[in-house]
Amino acid sequence: MHQSRSAHCSLSSIMLCDFMNAGASDDSLRSLDVLDFDAASSLLPSVPLFNQNMLRLAVVAVVAASSVLAQPDGPAPALNADPTDTNNPRLVGKKFPFNALPYMADTTSSPRGTQTGYNICNSTTQNQQSLCQTLIVNSLADFCLWAPPTLNPIGNAEGEVVAWCTQPTHGARLIPAGAITGAQFIKTPSYIEVTGIIKQELLNIPTDDAGGELDSGGQDNRGNPIGGLVYSNNLPHSTGQVTQSRVWHEFIGSQAFCMKFCDDQAPNAAGICRHTLDTVGCNTNVPASYVDGVFLSCEGDDQAPVQVGVTAIPSSSNCQTLTSSVLWPNLPGGSGSSTSTSSGSAPTSPGGTASSGGSPSGSNTGSASSPTS
Known part of the structure; x- marks a missing residue:
């Protein structure tokens, strides 16, 4: 999920998100792993006084929402009508x-x-x-x-x-x-x-x-x-x-x-x-x-x-x-990856010749190695 201010809002934290723009920092809200009154109170000094009562009410709503989340959600969501349809965004x-x-x-x-x-x-x-x-x-x-x-x-x-x-x-x-x-x-x-x-x-x-x-x-x-x-x-x-x-x-x-x-x-x-x-x-x-x-x-x-x-x-x-x-004996040293903005290598056929068009003729290989631990 997105971590910008506008997209922090998600189910249990939706009401607290309004207070990010009221003065509470992203980091302080993100660090609240257990949302309760004591934790929320630590935020109050960073929130304007006129918003503090509203923040307390928001915490009540958060706790109530968390009780809903305690219920099992069930199995994996259903497959799309055609699960191989790449034009379905889901x-x-x-x-x-x-x-x-x-x-x-x-x-x-x-x-x-x-x-x-x-x-x-x-x-x-x-x-x-x-x-x-x-x-x-x-x-x-x-x-x-x-x-x-x-x-x-x-x-x-x-x-x-x-x-x-x-x-x-x-x-x-x-x-x-x-x-x-x-x-x-x-x-x-x-x-x-x-x-x-x-x-x-x-x-x-x-x-x-x-x-x-x-x-x-x-x-x-x-x-x-x-x-x-x-x-x-x-x-x-x-x-x-x-x-x-x-x-x-x-x-x-x-x-x-x-x-x-x-x-x-x-x-x-x-x-x-x-x-x-x-x-x-x-x-x-x-x-x-x-x-x-x-x-x-x-x-x-x-x-x-x-x-x-x-x-x-x-x-x-x-x-x-x-x-x-x-x-992991095969990892490279250095300071990380290239910061190049190029699009990266496109997949090619097993022989090493680039496939014509946008769809390669090669396949994924090597990813089925047995677990070693």
Whole structure:
């Protein structure tokens, strides 16, 4: 979801958004992971006196709204009538076999523009200018993150973010060595998640950016990024096959990241991977242990449906401790990606010859490697 002032408003925080323009800063509101009277009171000195009573009333409404969010939302949303129709803007209703991806999952246009990257990603797009918008998350050793193609705050780049990966097998950019300084992968009965500590400036995110949410919904149902697709061979019902997650979210900023990808068959995929609470961050949306210098791969219990005020970390088990040098031996050094404004390499055929027209003849390859942890 968008992180500008106007777009902070989302379900539980809608009434508080009016007070951002009344003096409360973005950062102070974003930091309120548990909205209660004590937390809201800390904002009052930054809000003009004549608005303070209204802010107290807004908090009451927020608490009431959060009780609604406590109810399970049910399974993943229904598929579109034709789930492979790229001209339907509703991203969450699209479903594509991994071996039959379209060049672009979204061929529509809106005030936000068109999809800026592509979904067919292979060896011909494997470089640090790649505009791959197909994200792969298989394991702690093998996952990708959404991040900007050029230096930009998340709130400005959310519609155009691209895949940055830990392995050179997905036709995407590589996360620079040393960028991830702590991470945890957890597989539960309903989803997989990756959380961690990151030097975000190495992924084109300004050091001081508090970040925001990238998700399968977006402000116009086209997703953030527009047309972004997510796949894994390690979802609870994948049985080793590369499978699409249609309900997901990622938060990145303030030198941390978290992302969760729900299995389509999970009974409450929509509630666990809720993507409307974009201002409360990782502690609410993906509660976990964010520890620098620790790399863990675990099994775990499902978290409670995402709601304001619920930050309990689910129990985990069968954890394996690893090191970054063993996990990611192929990452490049340097200070991050190129800040070139070029459009990036277009996918080509397996032989290396560029396909004619806008649709490549190649296919995604290499993304079905087995999890190593």
